[in-house]
Amino acid sequence: MSVLVVAEHRRGDLRDVSYEAITAGRELADERGGDLHVAVVGGDVDAFAEELNREGVDAIHAVDDGEEFDHNAYQAAAAELADRLDAGAVVLPNSVNGLDYAPALAEALGVTLVTDAVGIEYDDGLTVTREMYGSKVETTVDVAGDRFVLTVRGGEWPPAEGVGDATVEAAEIGLPESGARVTGFEEVGGGDVDIADADVLVSVGRGIEEEENLELVEELADALGATLSASRPIVDNGWLPKNRQVGQSGKVVTPDVYIAVGISGAVQHVAGMKWSDTIVAINTDPNAPIFDIADYGIVGDLFDVVPELIDEFA
Amino acid sequence: MKVLVTVKEVAEADDDFAIEGTDIAESDLEYDLNEWDDYAVEAAVQLAESGVADEVVAVTVGPERSEETIRMALAKGADRAVRVWDDALEGSFPDVASKVDLFEAVVEEEEPDLILGGVQAADTGFGATGVALAERIGFEHAAVVNHLDVDADEGIAHVHRELEGGVEELTDVDLPAVLTVQTGLNEPRYASLRGIRQAQRKEIAAKDLSDLGLTADDVESALTITSMYEPESESDAEIIEGDAGESAGRLAEVLREKGVSA
Numbered sequence: 001m002s003v004l005v006v007a008e009h010r011r012g013d014l015r016d017v018s019y020e021a022i023t024a025g026r027e028l029a030d031e032r033g034g035d036l037h038v039a040v041v042g043g044d045v046d047a048f049a050e051e052l053n054r055e056g057v058d059a060i061h062a063v064d065d066g067e068e069f070d071h072n073a074y075q076a077a078a079a080e081l082a083d084r085l086d087a088g089a090v091v092l093p094n095s096v097n098g099l100d101y102a103p104a105l106a107e108a109l110g111v112t113l114v115t116d117a118v119g120i121e122y123d124d125g126l127t128v129t130r131e132m133y134g135s136k137v138e139t140t141v142d143v144a145g146d147r148f149v150l151t152v153r154g155g156e157w158p159p160a161e162g163v164g165d166a167t168v169e170a171a172e173i174g175l176p177e178s179g180a181r182v183t184g185f186e187e188v189g190g191g192d193v194d195i196a197d198a199d200v201l202v203s204v205g206r207g208i209e210e211e212e213n214l215e216l217v218e219e220l221a222d223a224l225g226a227t228l229s230a231s232r233p234i235v236d237n238g239w240l241p242k243n244r245q246v247g248q249s250g251k252v253v254t255p256d257v258y259i260a261v262g263i264s265g266a267v268q269h270v271a272g273m274k275w276s277d278t279i280v281a282i283n284t285d286p287n288a289p290i291f292d293i294a295d296y297g298i299v300g301d302l303f304d305v306v307p308e309l310i311d312e313f314a
Numbered sequence: 315m316k317v318l319v320t321v322k323e324v325a326e327a328d329d330d331f332a333i334e335g336t337d338i339a340e341s342d343l344e345y346d347l348n349e350w351d352d353y354a355v356e357a358a359v360q361l362a363e364s365g366v367a368d369e370v371v372a373v374t375v376g377p378e379r380s381e382e383t384i385r386m387a388l389a390k391g392a393d394r395a396v397r398v399w400d401d402a403l404e405g406s407f408p409d410v411a412s413k414v415d416l417f418e419a420v421v422e423e424e425e426p427d428l429i430l431g432g433v434q435a436a437d438t439g440f441g442a443t444g445v446a447l448a449e450r451i452g453f454e455h456a457a458v459v460n461h462l463d464v465d466a467d468e469g470i471a472h473v474h475r476e477l478e479g480g481v482e483e484l485t486d487v488d489l490p491a492v493l494t495v496q497t498g499l500n501e502p503r504y505a506s507l508r509g510i511r512q513a514q515r516k517e518i519a520a521k522d523l524s525d526l527g528l529t530a531d532d533v534e535s536a537l538t539i540t541s542m543y544e545p546e547s548e549s550d551a552e553i554i555e556g557d558a559g560e561s562a563g564r565l566a567e568v569l570r571e572k573g574v575s576a
Contacts, residue, residue, distance in 0.1 A: 010477070069483070071455070096477050099433075100457040103410060103442035104449035112536040113410050115440050127540070133327045133338060133437055138545045141407070144536040179454040179488035186474065186482045200574050224569065225576040236498035248478050257572050278572050280565065281551070285329045287544070294551040296568055298561045308562030313576060 001088025001146070002034035006078050007052055008093050009043050010069070011185065014051055017093035019159030024120065024152045025091040026056040026160065031122035035059065037085055039171070041077045042066050055162035061171040071101040072178040079108050080173045087147075089126075094151035106149035114143060115151045126150075135267055135289050155271065191243040198227035200257045203246055203273070205231040207262020207283065207302055211239045217261055220306050223313040229253065231263045247272035262302045265290025282306070315466050317367040318424055319358040320417065320431035320444070321351040321387050323380035336539040347383045350432020354495040356502040357462055358430050359391035366466050367428075369393050373420050375403070375413065381518055388513035389505035395516070396420055400523040402530035410442045412533040417447050419526035428471070429492040433458050441494075448492035456487045460496040464489075 005025035007018035022038060029036040035058040040048045045062035052060055063077040078101075082090050090105065092098040094116045106113035118138070119129030126143040128150070195201060202221040208214060214234075221228040228244065235245040246253050248268040258276035263269060265281070265288055273279070274293050281294035282302050291297045298305055323345050331342035347355075361367035372387040372395040374380055384395045398416050421429070429448075434441035441457075448455035460482065461474035469489045474482040476496050487493070505513070523529060554561045554568075 010481075075449075096458045096475065099441050100445060100455075100475070103444075103446035104455070106442075107411065107414065107446045107449040113440075113442055113446070114537070115442050130439075131545075132439065132542070133325070134439075136327050136331070136544070137333065137338065137542050139336070139539050140541045142538045142540050144538075179491075180456060181486045182483055183486055184484040186484060188480050188482055223576055224574050226574070232497070238501065242480075245480075249476050250480055252479070257569065257574055259569075280569070287329065291551050291553075292547055292549045294549070296565065297549075297551040297553045298565060299553060300558055300561060304558035305562050305565075308558050309565060312562055312566035 001032045002037055002085050003029040003032070004037045004039060004078065004082050004085060004087040004090045006074065006090065006092050007038060007040045007048065008095060008097055009040070009048060012043065014048055015093070015095070016159055017095055017154045018052065019054065020154060020157045021091050021093050021152055022052070022054060022057060022160035023157040024117075027157070028089055028091065028120055028122060032088055034088065037061060037081070037087070038166070039063060039077060039081050041074050042068065042070065045170075049168045053164045053166045053168070054160035055164045056160055057164045057166040060166045060168045062168065063171050063173055065175050068182040069097050069100075070178045070182070071097075071104070071180060073175045075101045075105045075108060076175050077171070077173050078105050081171060082109060089147065090149045092149070092151050094153045098151050102149055102151050109147070109149065111147040111149055112143055112145055113149045114141065117150055117152050118156045120150065136287070153267070188242045191241060193227060193243060195227055195229045195244060195246065196251050196253050198229075198253070198255050200224055200226035200259075201229045201246075201253060201255045202226045202259045202261060203229040203231065203263060204234055204261050205263030206233045208234070211237070213303075214239060216303070216306055220261070220310050223310045224259075226259070231266075231269045260290050260294070261306065263290055264288045265293065315361070315367050315427045316425065317358045317361055317370045318421065318426035318429045319351070319354050319370060319372050319387065319392065320429065321355060321372050321374050321384060322348045322432070322435045323374065323376050323383035324348040324435050324437040326436065333542050333544070336542045338542070345379065345383065347386050348432050348435050350434060350436070350495060350497055352502040353497055353499045354430040354432050355387045355390055355392060356500045357495055359503075360500065361428075361464060362391065366464050371396065371424055371426070373398070373417070375399065375416055377404070384518060385513050386505060388516045388518070389509040390503055391509065393516065395518040396424070396521060397518055398521050398526065400530075402523060402533060406535050407537050407539050408533065409535045409537045410440060410446045412535055413443050414446045414450050415528060415532050416526065417443070418450050419528060420521075421447070421451050427490045428464065429453065431492070431494055433494045433496050444492045444494040454488045454491040455493065456485055456491065457494045458496050459493045460499050462493065462499060
């Protein structure tokens with residue numbers, strides 16, 4: 001059965017997750033012996049169609065509709081195309097916008113939804129690998145039925161490359177009037193400091209426990225000549241401003257040295273710092289995922305280790 | 315305006331845990347209100363305090379144990395609660411459509427104008443129920459909302475959606491709507507002693523499938539967990555051993571080699 005991938009773009013550019021979804025979609029299409037179709041909805045659809053014509057793509061459907069994301073248009077276009085193509089699966093990026101219409105699409109199509117897949121296999125039926133309990137465990141999930149909507153996690157499949165020989169056609173689809181309208185965008189995280197410019201970052205997470213304890217990591221940053229950054233909970237609590245946040249919804253940083261203090265290393269955080277040259281982690285939990293990407297680790301209490309480290313540089 | 319806020323009691327695994335069959339051992343799990351839902355409760359209570367909402371009803375799907383958690387939502391200011399549970403739900407891994415069946419039935423009884431819930435549940439991390447529910451009941455929706463301004467007269471929720479990479483999308487959403495709430499939307503309050511006392515007297519209506527006009531077939535899940543395991547560590551980190559002083563000393567050497575100095 002054929003597979004439909006829906007590409008994602010924002011403010012004039014296709015997002016990389018689109019090419020990753022194509023790879024995942026191709027994998028599934030191969031296992032089910034079908035064609036891979038890619039839909040692109042809105043924006044400069046002709047230019048996007050050309051860019052999406054990568055190896056393994058059989059057909060591209062360009063749906064002309066406004067500039068910005070409209071979940072109602074995406075849902076209507078994907079549902080109509082899935083129906084016309086008799087698609088066995090619709091594959092989307094597990095992104096903020098993907099999660100804004102994938103569940104409604106599955107509901108409208110009356111098919112099963114599995115989100116945030118990190119692995120897929122199709123034998124007699126679909127088996128999806130996904131994480132649970134905050135990335136502490138992985139599970140395999142068997143999915144009944146033969147039609148699905150699937151969202152795939154970013155960074156788990158390599159982006160599709162090369163130039164394909166897909167057919168490109170403009171798909172005429174009647175799109176609904178939307179009850180949700182994008183009126184603009186706001187960049188967050190401006191301000192006094194750009195953590196993306198720092199050579200050395202001391203980054204603080206939930207392990208710091210209390211706002212008063214931030215002084216300790218500020219002192220460490222001073223001692224090391226480093227800039228202070230943070231993981232999401234610290235910014236959610238209002239203890240540091242948004243421009244200090246490292247991660248998927250914050251900044252992507254690539255310093256020479258990244259020192260993670262009391263950060264467990266959730267996937268959203270890791271997405272923002274995994275390209276750092278040297279990663280150091282200090283955490284009490286030996287199973288914390290931050291140690292998977294660290295070059296150096298100390299399994300210990302930051303309140304014991306950090307004061308000693310400050311003394312070393314005093 | 316009536317606001318329905320969906321809350322879930324989620325399980326968190328201890329640092330050291332064992333896997334029994336296809337789940338973490340019960341003794342290694344701690345239960346708490348889902349972090350994202352805490353922000354949704356706060357948003358709902360703030361709407362009541364500012365006079366936009368007349369009533370805030372918390373709804374949960376969970377066994378009797380979860381009454382403690384839903385009572386926290388009442389202590390923080392929700393007016394009353396509905397708890398849905400049935401033996402048929404015991405031990406299953408519900409798919410999104412089954413959860414939507416349950417919430418749809420509650421929505422039919424309660425007729426809210428606005429539904430708030432967290433972006434995702436910390437344990438299963440599907441991030442899907444709110445948007446699927448919106449489709450089922452014919453509401454508009456917005457996912458991953460980190461700024462909310464409800465204009466009841468206009469019938470519009472002005473929201474920011476938190477996209478990746480430090481960009482927020484400004485969107486106007488027609489009411490009635492389902493909004494899924496991102497952490498950081500507000501500062502969730504701690505329940506006051508007075509709130510906790512009052513919560514003891516607030517109603518938690520328990521409903522089973524037949525109360526909602528549903529049967530076990532309606533909530534049969536298309537998903538089955540077939541295995542659970544700890545992901546293989548890909549770590550090639552040098553773990554620095556020793557007490558705090560020794561390990562800090564060794565780390566300082568490493569950092570100096572990398573050119574770190576004040």
